[in-house]
Amino acid sequence: MNPLPIAEWLAAELGPVAPKAHRSKRSATPRYRLLYDALRRAILSGQLPAGERLPSTRELALDLKLSRNTVVTAFDQLIAEGYIVTLTGSGTFVTDRVQGQRPPIPKSALAGRRLTLSARGERLIASDPAITQEIQPFVPDLDDFSAFPVKIWQRLQNRHWREARSELFDYGAGGGYRPLREAIARYVSLARSVQVSPEQVLITAGTQHSILLCAGLLANAGDTAWVEDPGYWGARKALGATDVHLRPIAVDKEGLKPSLADLETRPRLIYVTPSHHYPTGAVMSLSRRQALLDFAGQHGAWVLEDDYDSEFRYSGRPISSLQGLDSHDCVIYLGTFSKTLFPGIKLAYMTVPPGIAEAFKSALYDLQRPGQMMTQATLADFIAQGHFATHMRKLRQIYGSRREILVKTLRPIIGSLATISREASGLHLLIELPESANDIALAALAATEGLVVRPLSTYYLGEHRRKGLLAGFAYVPTHEIARHARRLGEAIRRGMRSYG
């Protein structure tokens, strides 16, 4: 925290403000911009922490000898980007949207050493940081791991510890524990129409790990990877850590929609979430699926199908996998246990076409020396003995009713101000706002109430951004969801008066 009052410290940061006629090159930068930069730096570095009240624009203009207009313009920009929020009657505050963001690496940490990050490392650090998981109402993507059947798991795991077979203490060769790969092959072929044998299944340490393996083995430096826009930050991060070039591709209600110019780029990798697009929930239509598979087959592209939450459909029939339609052997199917069991288990799986299965298994072993064999063995039993299916039924029932309560409570409060996504699936719903709305400011406003919703516009790489809020319903206890939903609805209604 800065020991000086904000205005005094800002005055020192900005230096004397020269009259317009005598301004040097530095001061040719508009004054609102200098003020905006100073405040933004202070917020990102934590000097101005979340919840800090800023002086009014009138006070600051007087103290800094700036025009009120200059200060208002700087504040407006910070509000638009979600760094601060104005609450009518209370003042202007630093939001906690930026809490999960990384403060700049202090120069002193690098002093005396050559700058060590590669160009790739710099890119990775410069892109939006991963969102830290806070356990607060409506955090998207969080599953209710309090429902996990700990006792059953313990019993299954204890047996393996008692038997203490030496193979479970070793690295996991051959793509992972064989009975687990068999159980997964059975499960995905029955539940998701994936065409697969256990030889094609590999156990990985998470979806990002699967993506990294694909990029490492299938793409050359400089190749293009298509990613959905909006899309999953985790996939972008993983691909961004390799030397492929990311190309954002638009998504509409029928899923991925490449333009003619996109089609010319001849991607090597195409990352998609066809069963339930992340984060809008769109389901890829059959005609788009076929067009994508034909394109990939013709041009030697690999499609990475991330089927991260297909277990959670609350009405209608499940949507089959893209891999099940693939006659070109160009789809790599990715699944995870982060959503179905708990995120910290860090076990996921991928299925690869038979022709590259051995190469993938050997690379997985050489690059990672995979482990967690006790956990893999326990999970194999958990699935084979029917506990996984029982747990999924229970979660579907819990999440389905939470989703319904959230929708029913929100709808009458927000009325025509926003549209709630129809897909009864996944772990979050999308509250779609008009294009003119400032979803970042609305999310910041909700955060001041302790409600963590994420602005849809921040999931884009490209310029054209739809607006909305992602509200996770899986983790909010059933008896509390209506109360929180009312607070969220009221916050949206209030916010739309200022930020609509």
Ligand SMILES: Cc1ncc(COP(=O)(O)O)c(C=O)c1O
């Ligand atoms: C689209 C998508 N894919 C995959 C995952 C899971 O990733 P992991 O298996 O690395 O935990 C998530 C988690 O939020 C996700 O949103």
